[in-house]
Amino acid sequence: xxxxxxxxxxxxxxxxxxxxxxxxxxxxxxxxxxxxxxxxxxxxxxxxxxxxxxxxxxxxxxxxxxxxxxxxxxxxxxxxxxxxxxxxxxxxxxxxxxxxxxxxxxxxxxxxxxxxxxxxxxxxxxxxxxxxxxxxxxxxxxxxxxxxxxxxxxxxxxxxxxxxxxxxxxxxxxxxxxxxxxxxxxxxxxxxxxxxxxxxxxxxxxxxxxxxxxxxxxxxxxxxxxxxxxxxxxxxxxxxxxxxxxxxxxxxxxxxxxxxxxxxxxxxxxxxxxxxxxxxxxxxxxxxxxxxxxxxxxxxxxxxxxxxxxxxxxxxxxxxxxxxxxxxxxxxxxxxxxxxxxxxxxxxx
Amino acid sequence: xxxxxxxxxxxxxxxxxxxxxxxxxxxxxxxxxxxxxxxxxxxxxxxxxxxxxxxxxxxxxxxxxxxxxxxxxxxxxxxxxxxxxxxxxxxxxxxxxxxxxxxxxxxxxxxxxxxxxxxxxxxxxxxxxxxxxxxxxxxxxxxxxxxxxxxxxxxxxxxxxxxxxxxxxxxxxxxxxxxxxxxxxxxxxxxxxxxxxxxxxxxxxxxxxxxxxxxxxxxxxxxxxxxxxxxxxxxxxxxxxxxxxxxxxxxxxxxxxxxxxxxxxxxxxxxxxxxxxxxxxxxxxxxxxxxxxxxxxxxxxxxxxxxxxxxxxxxxxxxxxxxxxx
Ligand SMILES: Cc1ncc(COP(=O)(O)O)c(C=O)c1O
Numbered sequence: 001x002x003x004x005x006x007x008x009x010x011x012x013x014x015x016x017x018x019x020x021x022x023x024x025x026x027x028x029x030x031x032x033x034x035x036x037x038x039x040x041x042x043x044x045x046x047x048x049x050x051x052x053x054x055x056x057x058x059x060x061x062x063x064x065x066x067x068x069x070x071x072x073x074x075x076x077x078x079x080x081x082x083x084x085x086x087x088x089x090x091x092x093x094x095x096x097x098x099x100x101x102x103x104x105x106x107x108x109x110x111x112x113x114x115x116x117x118x119x120x121x122x123x124x125x126x127x128x129x130x131x132x133x134x135x136x137x138x139x140x141x142x143x144x145x146x147x148x149x150x151x152x153x154x155x156x157x158x159x160x161x162x163x164x165x166x167x168x169x170x171x172x173x174x175x176x177x178x179x180x181x182x183x184x185x186x187x188x189x190x191x192x193x194x195x196x197x198x199x200x201x202x203x204x205x206x207x208x209x210x211x212x213x214x215x216x217x218x219x220x221x222x223x224x225x226x227x228x229x230x231x232x233x234x235x236x237x238x239x240x241x242x243x244x245x246x247x248x249x250x251x252x253x254x255x256x257x258x259x260x261x262x263x264x265x266x267x268x269x270x271x272x273x274x275x276x277x278x279x280x281x282x283x284x285x286x287x288x289x290x291x292x293x294x295x296x297x298x299x300x301x302x303x304x305x306x307x308x309x310x311x312x313x314x315x316x317x318x319x320x321x322x323x324x325x326x327x328x329x330x331x332x333x334x335x336x337x338x339x340x341x342x343x344x345x346x347x348x349x
Numbered sequence: 350x351x352x353x354x355x356x357x358x359x360x361x362x363x364x365x366x367x368x369x370x371x372x373x374x375x376x377x378x379x380x381x382x383x384x385x386x387x388x389x390x391x392x393x394x395x396x397x398x399x400x401x402x403x404x405x406x407x408x409x410x411x412x413x414x415x416x417x418x419x420x421x422x423x424x425x426x427x428x429x430x431x432x433x434x435x436x437x438x439x440x441x442x443x444x445x446x447x448x449x450x451x452x453x454x455x456x457x458x459x460x461x462x463x464x465x466x467x468x469x470x471x472x473x474x475x476x477x478x479x480x481x482x483x484x485x486x487x488x489x490x491x492x493x494x495x496x497x498x499x500x501x502x503x504x505x506x507x508x509x510x511x512x513x514x515x516x517x518x519x520x521x522x523x524x525x526x527x528x529x530x531x532x533x534x535x536x537x538x539x540x541x542x543x544x545x546x547x548x549x550x551x552x553x554x555x556x557x558x559x560x561x562x563x564x565x566x567x568x569x570x571x572x573x574x575x576x577x578x579x580x581x582x583x584x585x586x587x588x589x590x591x592x593x594x595x596x597x598x599x600x601x602x603x604x605x606x607x608x609x610x611x612x613x614x615x616x617x618x619x620x621x622x623x624x625x626x627x628x629x630x631x632x633x634x635x636x637x638x639x640x641x642x643x644x645x646x647x648x649x650x651x652x653x654x655x656x657x658x659x660x661x662x663x664x665x666x667x668x669x670x671x672x673x674x675x
Binding site: 041140141144147148150151152153154155158159179180182183 | 400563564566567568570571572573574575577578579582584587590594
């Protein structure tokens, strides 16, 4: 094992912050390094990834950054397929510094063109069959990697009664939650999504809060594990992230703000429950937006104060970027929740 | 112990250190002991510091039963054992002589042990470790625990963590070294132990190794973390949870017919958990030894498991001061 690999292992390790007597946050600098390293290790061990081999993935976000760090340190080639509407210039520059090739597929509709990206990826795989595709959306390894987080959590906290986390691919929440629930069967799992993400039955549309939510459904989202679902708009997420920085010195990204908002509310209402919240990334990548007063000043309805509690929904429906809503999911499948509403979601569109 | 033959005091042999300098060393009669265990709190596959996976276990010590080995050095070649044909113990003794640097030394090794063979009490490892300690004592040398463990594994292929006595650690039983020292003692427990009625004695080395899937390996990682926590916080409940989970996974590989019945009994008595010998027939119900009325509850439990037909019932303490009512 090289020194570089050891460093990345330390880099993927979260720090724990106590936000309240019964609420602890696992604060990551770059959470996606945990599944990325696990997947690359396994691909190396199983021979799916050979020395000086090539990796490809469709991502525009932090999983790409994590894979790019590993590829650079371990000497692999890397192609990341993104959409023209999603390119973040600063991130692209960082990825290219690491030697990654960033391919931006045309995206006339502005919805991320996941189909076009997958077509490009499939074609590349056909032409280069030795290329390794980690498949963070659907590979169970994305969830299995979080045994390491569950291990770190029980070492620091022992028993956990409630786990709160964002859902993008579902890997972190369903992976960590699955392992913790094996040991603590009564564990409550609360998912945090955002309005107009399709993961928990909302009609898709433009989303302002990025990193969580999705417009396609990854296999790693295990609906039947989820007790409660919350949808947090961008503005309360920003406000809470600012609060974490100001009050606790925690400089985290907006999705961490969304998760902390929900977790703090749950912990207040359940003072006996030991609650853990997962915070996936730091604020640096958001310094031009969520932490930039001028950018914020141009937002409709900004500033807002941190809301005290969510609006409980009886029917799943989208809401504005200032809203925070919740719905008791009760460990159902997506199909059974949708059937309950008897197509009424479609009418909302 | 019966005295058999007079050891030659002042018998001289050669001691060679790593520089191969010969130092005269008298061998005298040496005695070594090693205790039994009651299976494991945890057994599975774990990541080592090098990122590779190793089979490993956390042994549940049973200190009230010991193997006693006595080494009688003489001038004949090789190690002879009493009872005869204790080949692993003989090999361990020879390896120890070699390690200490006594070339061509020999002697008689007597082993006296009340530990039952083939149920998971670690009878064979106890004999091997007692023999290693007896030879070391004969040479007046104190071996490091890690050395004892390594010699034991070389002698018998796989070993348990008895070389580390009652220290809490995760031990790679095929490599003979620690994967993780938990850095403390086990939390205070009372164990009501017995044998699964369906169980025949098992030849551990002939057993097929369990093949664990990725999910189970992930669970093992978390159980290792929880074992660490239970030792750090001296929390018997958490260690009970570790043991129960490990036993449940073991059920998929070496099922014990009565296990679910035992789980129900444990639950009814508000026990911390249930542990098993992962390559044996032993089952133990774990109780918090410092909870009020623990000894009385253990006695009730022992009566209950006796009532449903379990054999070899025996209550013992781990790191606890409780008076045990047998
Ligand atoms: C920066 C970042 N990465 C990843 C995720 C989602 O994690 P996962 O893909 O494991 O569901 C989030 C969730 O909020 C996030 O904010």
